[in-house]
Amino acid sequence: MTELIEIAHPRVHACGRQPGESYCDTCKVRSLAVCAALGSEELPELDRIVHHTRAEAKTTFIHQGETAESVFSVTEGVVRLYKLLSDGRRQIIGFAMPGDFLGLALHNRYGFSADAVDHVALCRFERRDFDNLVTAKPHFLRRLHEFATHELVIAQEQMTLIGRRSAEERVAAFLIAMRERWARIKGPSVTIQLPMQRIDMADYLGLTIETVSRTLTKLARDGIILIVPEAVRVLDERRLAAIARA
Amino acid sequence: MTELIEIAHPRVHACGRQPGESYCDTCKVRSLAVCAALGSEELPELDRIVHHTRAEAKTTFIHQGETAESVFSVTEGVVRLYKLLSDGRRQIIGFAMPGDFLGLALHNRYGFSADAVDHVALCRFERRDFDNLVTAKPHFLRRLHEFATHELVIAQEQMTLIGRRSAEERVAAFLIAMRERWARIKGPSVTIQLPMQRIDMADYLGLTIETVSRTLTKLARDGIILIVPEAVRVLDERRLAAIARA
DNA sequence: CACACGATTTGATCCAGAGCAAGGACGGAT
DNA sequence: ATCCGTCCTTGCTCTGGATCAAATCGTGTG
Structure with a gap:
């Protein structure tokens, strides 16, 4: 199984710049995109906990049933989310594209797997960090709730599509x-x-x-x-x- | 189309008691159930805005496409939620049972219809009142977000069931x-x-x-x-x- | 009780989409 | 250029579930 490539820690960006130095432009753009998705411009707080990450095509970075330790936001590329049955049948439950979040469900295990359709860039957050941020900022929580309900609407639409x-x-x-x-x-x-x-x-x-x-x-x-x-x-x-x- | 029967306004409960009098037991039990579902015992705040409501079997009380003016919580009976295609094909997207909420999506129109499978008792809230309450109480919002993500998990499970x-x-x-x-x-x-x-x-x-x-x-x-x-x-x-x- | 009406079950056929097999098309490695 | 491996397309057959058609069962009603 290909590994997820962590291209940047909070203080060491992909460009190789060191803590204290100004932002790498690519990382800054990506962090800003996630902030925008959360309806905020409070970059620093989010940027303190973000891990800029990359995945090659077919890299599985969320495994159904494993402990949900990370929350992701897609910044580039397309991710497929799927559930597998024990005999190998597969249902793709969605495609995540730039701006989308993955692993938001407040369950302690992932209910699906996720892998990269093509080359993908992601912002990763430790669940604990992300929860703290969201708890401290009710308008983030509200935004996430909007995401969740929107995804629910999509899922219900999809049930209708598949079922009827x-x-x-x-x-x-x-x-x-x-x-x-x-x-x-x-x-x-x-x-x-x-x-x-x-x-x-x-x-x-x-x-x-x-x-x-x-x-x-x-x-x-x-x-x-x-x-x-x-x-x-x-x-x-x-x-x-x-x-x-x- | 059968009308929804509003059996009690905040101050006029089903039992017929008048404002200022002590709670009607049935309504109190129902309000408490909704509070419990929201993870709270702060009954008075919620009770100020709740409308105790009843629906006979087959009464449609949420109409797909109409302005989402109410949020419901089921206290008795079973509700079916469904989407209709223009040619009459129907997909039931879920059954709501006591303790479940309906109409939580933060969209201004309902994405589905809902009617009573059997006799149903509901707590109804004006969307505006409900939003104010939730905004004022972040832990309510958190609880609702948990509901939404749980429903999403169910919906994804159902997609897999139907699709594969x-x-x-x-x-x-x-x-x-x-x-x-x-x-x-x-x-x-x-x-x-x-x-x-x-x-x-x-x-x-x-x-x-x-x-x-x-x-x-x-x-x-x-x-x-x-x-x-x-x-x-x-x-x-x-x-x-x-x-x-x- | 007889009847009507809706829900459910059962039987008989049909068909949309599954399953299987065989070719293409395309890109990467040699 | 040639070989491979993967993906995609196409043809053929098969089948799970849809569709059509009758019973059968319950329940309420005159």
Whole structure:
């Protein structure tokens, strides 16, 4: 199992600068991003406890069932969160993208595993430190609660998708959802980046890899999308939305 | 659409007692239950804003898409939460039982509908009042955040159930989950109360009513459960758990 | 009691998506 | 360039659960 690479301790940033010296720009940008996600500009308090961390593709850095010792915030790349059944069946319960938090549940064990889809940069916090910070700052807690309830809404939407909608509807809704998530990060585009593999989409949508592939092919044959490596381009906005719409 | 019956305003309890008089016992017990759920004994503050409410079976009291004006806490009975697709397909996203909260998401519209499976008693709060209370009491906020993250864990479990497990596994897991929830409320029992209809189980598990019925019949034929009205009795603990286990 | 109505069970068929197998397409190593 | 390994696509068959259709069971009602 590949190890998580801790590129920076609170006082030793990736750039190699030493304590007391001014911020490494990359780390500063990342810390600020997490602060922004928490709705704050009080960088110093958060920066005292942040560990800047990197993970290569397929590195598993949260293991279902293990003691929850860290809270993460994604700053670059895409992370997949999944649950495994004992016989190997897998359900991906979500993709975490820049700005998202992982491991927020106040349980002492992780309920899922998480690994990097591509190269990922993360801010890591010791749970104890993070809890102290949140306890001291009720508006952080409020923000986290907003995150949690938003994730709950997404999860309920996903239950409906998986429980009651056809393969074509699931794939279309997934494409639309991915496009909206990227739009919030990078601005709107007709090209929907899909850094994850087909098998990840399948395990997220409760389908098989073959069904996902066939469904994408069908959407392409119908002139609704164009399949390109690592992405799809939307050709017919209206029809894609019509299929995805509940 | 049946109306929600507000049986008591803060100062006019169900028993008919008037302001200034001592508590109606039933209302007091219910208010206390909600306080306990919030991890507090500061009854007066909460009681100032609670509306004791009742709903008959099938009364819909949360409508998906409407402005979220109330927060509820169930004190008696079972509530089903569901999302409807435009063509009538329904996904039940959860059952709320005594002690559970509804409408906690900090969104201005409800993301689901809720109605009473059987006769239900609820404590209702105006969202504004509830928010003020929570903002004033960070430990309430913390408790609510715990609720939200716990619900998220349940929702993720359910995604896995619906996305990756067979009909028999879903039904067995549902029975075990229901038994554990009742056990926390009423203490352990080999009889699992099932106040909801087959169609509700089906819409919760992403199956059809026929499949639920057939699966229960199969479990009964295999000597694992005994089907009785409104409930099932567990005959073979071990085998049921083995099927339900992930 | 007979009847009606809704919930549930059971039976018979169907089909969307799973499972299996065989090719492509693409990138990295030699 | 060639070989590999991985991912993706496509064709074919199979099957779990959906769908359609009847009973059967309960419960309330005139």
